[in-house]
Amino acid sequence: MTANDSLSLFDLRIGQEGKVSRAPTTDSGSAADRELALRLVEIGFIDGERVRVVARAHPDGDPIAVRVGNTMFALRRCEAEQVLVAPLTSDIDARQPERMRAAIAAAAPSPANVNPSATGRRCAVPARERRA
């Protein structure tokens, strides 16, 4: 359980469902991160919410298409890594063909190798639109 808790949303595989275990926070303190975290919470990434990765782009499975509530959003890796999840379904969706499974496993980083807190990847969010 504790190991699963540290998965980031980006580490879920296609068809895999999870529950948000830690919504985005503003720990890092930068204004850009704060705004991104705020927007993620606004669109529904709050503690306990169920999420599901529907598709991943090529290469490296970045960005991902993730369903939260009744809505689907495309998120880049740096955004998805702000959300920590506990996986609910342990394996890829049963409807997934075997060869796709292998392809995805090869493309996506293995959860074991990724420690979201250590990746340090941050989205550079611009200061609020300055030319409006």
Next chain:
Amino acid sequence: MSSATLALRLALLGNPNCGKTALFNLLTGSRQKVANYPGVTVDRKEGQFTTPSGKHFRVLDLPGAYSLNAASADEQITREVVLGTLAGEERPDLIVCVSDATNLKLNLRLVLEVRRLGLPMVLALNMTDLAKKRGIEIDLPALQRELGMPVVETVAVQRGGASALIARLEAALPAERPPATGWPSPDIAEVSATQREVRRILAASVREPALDTRVDERIDRVVLHPVWGMLILAATLFLMFQAVFSWASLPMEWIKAAVGALGSLLGERLPDGILRSLLVDGVVAGVGSVLIFLPQILILFFFILALEDSGYLPRAAFLLDRLMGKVGLSGRSFIPLLSSFACAIPGILAARTVANWRDRLATIMIAPLMTCSARLPVYALIIGAFIPDTTVAGVFNLQGLVLFFLYVVGVVSALAVAGVLKLTLSRGAQHPLLLELPAYRWPHARNLMIGLLERARIFVTRVGSIILALMVILWFLSSFPAPPADASGPAIQYSYAGMLGRALEVVFAPIGFNWQISIALVPGMAAREVAVGALGTVYALSAAGNDVSEQLAPMLAADWSLATAYALLAWYVYSPQCLSTLAVVRRETNSWRYPLLMAGYLFALAYAAAFVTYRVALLVTGG
């Protein structure tokens, strides 16, 4: 004046994809006015309607927003209008919050946020037909109680779908407008608390079966697939460009026949002289040759609007995100760039949804490389004259293939320019994408019609005003001074336009342009498609007979070498000469630097490409 006779100001506010604009169309019909907010170029859509009892409303369609905590220029406008802090814009008397009834979990948070402002509010639950179909039961009285505001059901895509809202508006008599207020931006704890409140309200008032996403996800498994999805995207765009050529040919024949008939009629009825020349050579030949492209432009817009309505466009953005990331853009740039295929101006304006300033600037700078519909008349004329109308591989129209190729060259050049910009505008970490992929929907005929009529109106107005005026000026320059009595060549050679063309020919001869083309490029500065009308006028005036107005293409085929035709096509892939685009870039970037840079790089690329094309074509064709 009593307050009853004054129009009440009503603002529609809601999340993106909630059907807000469809509701706006339903309420106001054709009584709409699209303008800009003072000082900024965010579209300001206002319309009017009168209730059966005679109450008059002015309706403002605010840009879609997830939150008052604005992340883009669009959302900032929405916030400032509802707060009453936008200079030159009065605060609305009444807010109609539009929410997608099938997605209240996402939509209600904004409603709660706006409620805090204390303005009179009505909540319109839109798409209730879809909600009922999905078995979502909404307890209206309970929801009204929880929210403390009137709640009505609407179906924006159905005739009469706003009757409950209108009935409610008859009753609502808003109090005095509260004064403009500040708005402390909330912290995450407050936003989370609002989210919990949304869930509590939903639990108390809505019974919703688990959303069946099987169909959508089955589609998405293919459409968002790295390989199949890309193939579908390529096929969609390809079909779009094929359709522009093959579907349009019949209506284009009709317009051509009508223009030709009008020209001959005028030619027969009017006495020989200046007036006949002005009407037949200037107005009919010039304007008619541009008007003929209306069907193609409408087909192109039909595809763009339908793809937008169906929810496919953001998915294309998802697919292309990494590719575009390589040249320093984000998938978000895809939608403004696709709009630029219709016209660079709405494309450049749509770039304001790209939150990152550098991404946005790069998007703006390459938008003119997307082949806009104003270039279509030029392409269509030259392709029609020089490329045989044959079928390749059994199904593809060769002319359509060449057109597709020209579009591809534009796109590839745009990516290359973006790549160069990436090197100069250094950027740091990865930028966010955060793009909603809305549920698939069938495009709605009425909204498509309103969108297409708007486009047709803009095009015909342009043809009737700026293009007509330029045609008359060009006719004057091409007809005067009259040639000397002993002149041997066509009259236009001795006119002002002839002199100007000969002067410009010095510049353009190395890339294979004759003086007629050189003349046509000058009025083409104001609007690219005018170049076609200008060629029509120039050739009509330089021809011996009077029956040439509808025969431009065969005349060009006889007069130009193949190398010249290809060089002109290459020139028009880059063609910098659109003054309105440059003016919009000036406004959007708030500086002369970028429009000048844009004009400079486009001119250099156009000249270089036409030069290379001309020289290579000469070698190949043995000229």
